Each structure stands twice: as structure tokens, then as C-alpha cells.
Amino acid sequence: MRYPFPVGKSDFIQGDEAIARAAILAGCRFYAGYPITPASEIFEAMALYMPLVDGVSIQMEDELASMAAIIGASWAGAKAMTATSGPGFSLMMENLGYAIMTETPVVVVDVQRSGPSTGQPTLAAQGDIMQAIWGTHGDHSLIVLSPSTVQEAFDFTIKAFNLAEKYRTPVILLTDAEIAHMRERVYIPKPDEIELVERKLPANEEEAKLPFGDPHGDGVPPMPIFGKGYRTYVTGLTHDERGRPKTVDAEVHEKLIKRIIGKIENNKHDIITYDAFELEDAEIAVISTGIVSRSAVRAVKILREKGVKAGLLKLNTIWPFDFDMIEELAEQVKKIYVPEMNLGQLYHLVKEGANGKAEVELIPKIGGEVHTPMEIVERVVG
Amino acid sequence: MYLKSAYDIRDKYLRKDMLPTIFCPGCGIGSALQYTLRAIDDLGLNPDEIVWVSGIGCSSRVPGFVNFDGLHTTHGRALAFATGIKLANPNLKIIAFMGDGDAAAIGGNHFIHAIRRNLDVTVILINNFTYGMTGGQVAPTALKGLKGTTAPYGQFENPFDIADLAVSAGANYVARWSVFNYLQGINSIKKALQKEGFTLVEFLSPCPISFGRRNRMKTAPELLRWYQKITVPLSKAKKMSPEELEGKIVIGEFADRDRPGLVREYEEYKKRAKRMMGWEE
Ligand SMILES: Cc1ncc(C[n+]2csc(CCOP(=O)(O)OP(=O)(O)O)c2C)c(N)n1
Ligand code: SF4
Numbered sequence: 001m002r003y004p005f006p007v008g009k010s011d012f013i014q015g016d017e018a019i020a021r022a023a024i025l026a027g028c029r030f031y032a033g034y035p036i037t038p039a040s041e042i043f044e045a046m047a048l049y050m051p052l053v054d055g056v057s058i059q060m061e062d063e064l065a066s067m068a069a070i071i072g073a074s075w076a077g078a079k080a081m082t083a084t085s086g087p088g089f090s091l092m093m094e095n096l097g098y099a100i101m102t103e104t105p106v107v108v109v110d111v112q113r114s115g116p117s118t119g120q121p122t123l124a125a126q127g128d129i130m131q132a133i134w135g136t137h138g139d140h141s142l143i144v145l146s147p148s149t150v151q152e153a154f155d156f157t158i159k160a161f162n163l164a165e166k167y168r169t170p171v172i173l174l175t176d177a178e179i180a181h182m183r184e185r186v187y188i189p190k191p192d193e194i195e196l197v198e199r200k201l202p203a204n205e206e207e208a209k210l211p212f213g214d215p216h217g218d219g220v221p222p223m224p225i226f227g228k229g230y231r232t233y234v235t236g237l238t239h240d241e242r243g244r245p246k247t248v249d250a251e252v253h254e255k256l257i258k259r260i261i262g263k264i265e266n267n268k269h270d271i272i273t274y275d276a277f278e279l280e281d282a283e284i285a286v287i288s289t290g291i292v293s294r295s296a297v298r299a300v301k302i303l304r305e306k307g308v309k310a311g312l313l314k315l316n317t318i319w320p321f322d323f324d325m326i327e328e329l330a331e332q333v334k335k336i337y338v339p340e341m342n343l344g345q346l347y348h349l350v351k352e353g354a355n356g357k358a359e360v361e362l363i364p365k366i367g368g369e370v371h372t373p374m375e376i377v378e379r380v381v382g
Numbered sequence: 383m384y385l386k387s388a389y390d391i392r393d394k395y396l397r398k399d400m401l402p403t404i405f406c407p408g409c410g411i412g413s414a415l416q417y418t419l420r421a422i423d424d425l426g427l428n429p430d431e432i433v434w435v436s437g438i439g440c441s442s443r444v445p446g447f448v449n450f451d452g453l454h455t456t457h458g459r460a461l462a463f464a465t466g467i468k469l470a471n472p473n474l475k476i477i478a479f480m481g482d483g484d485a486a487a488i489g490g491n492h493f494i495h496a497i498r499r500n501l502d503v504t505v506i507l508i509n510n511f512t513y514g515m516t517g518g519q520v521a522p523t524a525l526k527g528l529k530g531t532t533a534p535y536g537q538f539e540n541p542f543d544i545a546d547l548a549v550s551a552g553a554n555y556v557a558r559w560s561v562f563n564y565l566q567g568i569n570s571i572k573k574a575l576q577k578e579g580f581t582l583v584e585f586l587s588p589c590p591i592s593f594g595r596r597n598r599m600k601t602a603p604e605l606l607r608w609y610q611k612i613t614v615p616l617s618k619a620k621k622m623s624p625e626e627l628e629g630k631i632v633i634g635e636f637a638d639r640d641r642p643g644l645v646r647e648y649e650e651y652k653k654r655a656k657r658m659m660g661w662e663e
Contacts, residue, residue: 002661030470051655056469056648061495065462068455068492072435072466075453076474080466098456226451226467227474229430233397233446235454244400245446245454 008190015153015179020045022157029055030080032069038177039111042083063088067095077225083109097136105164112176123368124178129345141264143171144319148293150184162197213241219263272317282311289315298373326353339363408602410561410587421571439481441508458489461496482509482523497551500579502643510589518592554579556637560586579643
């Protein structure tokens, strides 16, 4: 297979470009989108590459359509992705819920900009954390990943496809305008250096008859894609294991929703990754995600130089959330600081996790700029 | 045309465990469904290669009752989902079953853009002038003066002529019948299914329960008589003045052309991309 960009070597590229290249290497062959700053470069790169690798790139009429199209493509057997920013992400919410309910593997990139509404189109923010986790209606779960470097944007995109396929669920890659537009050195691996996960297909007719059952006991049903003669009916209505609508049966609804949430929750430790810096003996913990983590690393170093036993927990997965891990950390440290580029979203999760075992303090920042390390340091040393 | 018995069609194509359907007595959706299945049967199409797509509404429940792959999606978005299915696997033939509210109100944008792209899909559109599933609110097709729960004094807005809209937006095949024109209906669906690009067969369909009841037509026969009164065949309409056509609905075949479909256009585009990059001669 020939690739439209160099593989097996490093390149100096933007975050958006890294996401596009990673998607192609992850096997994505369907991209549908609608232009929006700061995510457009993902689309533009996909538009250049997709026809060359026999994939599809199409500009839809809006984000509702983009989200719909990738779900359709996934049921037709393709790995599919869309990318957007806050306003477009809001438009995707209804169909994101549909993807959750119908257990459709898709990847949605949300390059966060400052909101609400059209806000600050060219400036970074982390204001979509709650929307990514809870934006669609009803009881549900999904996976949200958050990179802090261009290399991570690349790596996490591949991970996003793998998790989507493995758990038959939408995965959100939650990045931001800063990472989208900054250029960094990224290692683009050769295809044989990448481990790819493919969705589980029905092994036989029996399995195909239970497209929403649990024949393997792992909560993830094999996915009978269209055109294979399985005659699968897929609906966003509450459905039984065979996919038949059962809209007023409480038991069927509870079983379905609990399995959909359970397949994520029960596999939390396979899904969640984080990086810990200097946490072993820490008395002060900083918990952050995405772009802010870069300032937080520096802040921890400065605090250590000042004699403060500080450490950093950098969350690479925002959802599912390891509340127990946060509680353990809270038992160890005196105080937890949460710097984030909003007025408190990750903070709520951390606070719930800490469960009163340590004080949790928010270090918010809005307006488009990333915290400087000193802004974090000063809040800690007072 | 030799007509198989309706039982044969039912036994061959419906999911027995899903019956009975949710449709009210006198509803026209079942007829349009039967015509579609007859067309598939007559053409000898392979059901394994057909995917039914729909949005939300009474008409959109159809994919649940037929034994094919089916995607019952969100309100209005069926054609956007279909775009993904078709481009990801062009071997699949797609039938979109949708309501007038689904297609022309909430899904209006997807509708005109699917037509503009000439997406390879056959749309069977159930036009009952109302929102059946939600209990009889006015649809964007409701003729002036018709009543709905959200226009209890009679619709004051102008209606969409969906077939007209589809012709202007560029559809390859457009026809409109009432569900009582069964032979024309089946023939039109057969034609539509054989063409590439966007094809639409619109059916004026009785909804005695949500619509008829509020407009003094409680039964299907009353609606039938009303359709006979308000519909005008295309040949006759051509000789009528705009004043005479006021409040009438023209039925017939409005477009039959062979513009390249989206799949073919994209295949060409891929070749062009490879040529421009020097990957291929
Ligand atoms: C986003 C959204 N808005 C509203 C609804 C409620 N809703 C369900 S069906 C429907 C209209 C159905 O009318 P139509 O499309 O004409 O189909 P019919 O039932 O008449 O066949 C509406 C408004 C919904 N399901 N989703
Ligand atoms: S409400 Fe109307 S459209 Fe819906 S099933 Fe009943 S008659 Fe048919």
C-alpha cells in the first residue's frame, strides 16, 4: 500500500495534520465533515489523502449530516471519522447518541475553541469536556481521549480507532486549537509498526442474529455489517438483543443501557491511560489534561526546585473516569489543584473522585491562552 | 403485469416476528410498502444487496417490518446516513422510506443536498400532509386551510411541492402518485430502482387517524375521494391555468434523466486525484 505521506520517519507537522495521517494509518477510509476553525485542516488533509488511498472524503451540508454519514459508513463496514469544533460538536449530539445506542464504532474529533456559541474561533479552550462526556441525552457512556502534544494527537487518534472498534462505540478525540495549529516533530510509523484492532464480526449466523446481544459475555456484540446477508435492523429506539424495538419494556431498556455503559465501565482499566510525574512522594497534586498539562509539568518542576513536594497526574483519557484512583491520590496528598482552560469542568470530576479526602482547588483560565507555568506555581505557593 | 398475491409478497419479504405493524386501519403506508416490495420482486433484485434507511415517523417504521438490512435513524437524517452507507459500499442499493415532515421539514437540508449530489438512492416518500406519528401537527406539505393540531384554524403557510423541489434540485427520476394509483406506483418504483442517482417516488397517502379525522375525512374511502378531487394528471395540468391549478396537486412523472450519480462521480474524482498526483497515468 502506498501512502501519500512519508512513513517510518519523523516529520514536522501541525496537530490537525497529525490526526489526519494517523487516521489513514489506522485504516480510516471514510471521512465526512463540515469546515470549522480550528478543525478544518484535518478535513483539508483528508480531502488530499483519501482519494489516493481509495477512501472517501466528502463535505456534507452540516455537522448533523457529517455525523450521520460516518455512522452509515461504519455500518457499511468502513472505519469512519469526522472532525469539528464546539458549535459543530453541539450539532452532532443527537447522532452521537444514536451511535452510542446502536453501538457504532466511529471517531469524532473535537478541536475545542472558546465558547459558548461561536465564541473565539481561533483560540484554544477546554470548554467541551462536559459536552463530550454528557452532551447527548439519556444514560450513556463513551470514550473521550485528550492529547497534549502533536505526537499524542497522532498516537491517540490511532488509539481512538482501536478503542472504537474494540468496544463498538464512538470515541471522541478532544483536542484544542493550540495543539491543532502548533507544529512539532512527530514520528510517523510504518504500517507494520502499528497495532490495529478490527471490529469483531459475527462468526456464524447465530451470532449475527444477536447484533445487540452479548454472545461472548464481554458486553461487546459482534457487528453484522450491511450487505453480508445477515438482514440486520438497526434502530435508535430501545431494542432487544435481536434489534427489535421494545420501547415500553423497562427490563429490555435497563438491560440494554446497562450493557452499553457496562462494556465501557467494566473495561475501564484497559481504556484509561494517564501519565504520572513526581507523584510517588507528592504532597501537592496537580491534575490536568490536554494542552494545560505542558504548563503543569513545568510548574511541578519549578515547585520541586522551590522545595514543594508537587506531582502531576496527566489524564490522557477523560472518560471513562477513574474516580477510585483520584480518591487514592487524595488520600496521599494534602491538596489537589486542577488547572484547566474553562471555569471548572474537569474540576467537578476530580472533586467527586477526591471524595473529601483532600481539598480540591480549581485554577481556571479563559480567553484563549494557556496557563503559564508561573500562574500555576503562584496559586500553589500562594 | 402479472400480480402475485399479496400473501406471497408478505411471506417472502416481511419479518413475521415484527407483525402486526404499527399502522392504523386505512393508513396508506402499507400500500406504498407493498408496491415497493412488488417492484423489487418483479425486478428480481437480491435482498442481500439492498439496505433500507429511514428517519423517524410512521413511514420511517417500514424498514423494521421488511427482512432486509435496515437503518432506522434520527428524525430527518436518513439521507445523510445513506450517503455514508452508499459511498462506503457502492455495491449496496439503498431505499429510503420517509415521511413528508421527515424529508421536507427537519430533513429539508439533507434532502436538497442529497439531490444536488445525485446520491444513488431511491426515496419512497409518504406524503400524508401531516405528522402522523406525533398526532397530526401540520406538515410543510399541508395545503393552505388544512387543519392540524398546531394550526387548529387551518394552515396559513404555503406548502412545499416536494416533487417540484426534487426536479429543480436535479433528481434523475421524480414521480408522484396517490397510493390508489397502484399500477403507476409500482411501475414508477421499478423505474426508480433501475436508475443511478437520486430517484423519488412520492405517494399521497391517507392518514385517516391523525389527518383525516381533523379534516372531516375519517376514513380511507373519504380520503380517496378527496385525492380524486384534488389531483390532476400532468397531461391535463399542462392545459390548465395557474388559477385553475390553485389548491390542486399534479400527479405523474416529472423527471426522467440520466445525470451521473454520486458514486460514479466520486470514482472519477479518485482517478483524477491519482492522475494529478502522478500516481497513475
Ligand atoms: C429531533 C426530533 N424532533 C422531533 C421529533 C418528534 N417527531 C417524531 S415523528 C415526527 C414527525 C413525523 O411526521 P412525518 O415525517 O411526516 O411522518 P409520518 O409519521 O406522517 O409518516 C416528529 C416531529 C423527533 N423524533 N426528533
Ligand atoms: S397515524 Fe396516520 S400515518 Fe401514522 S400509521 Fe396512523 S394512519 Fe398511518
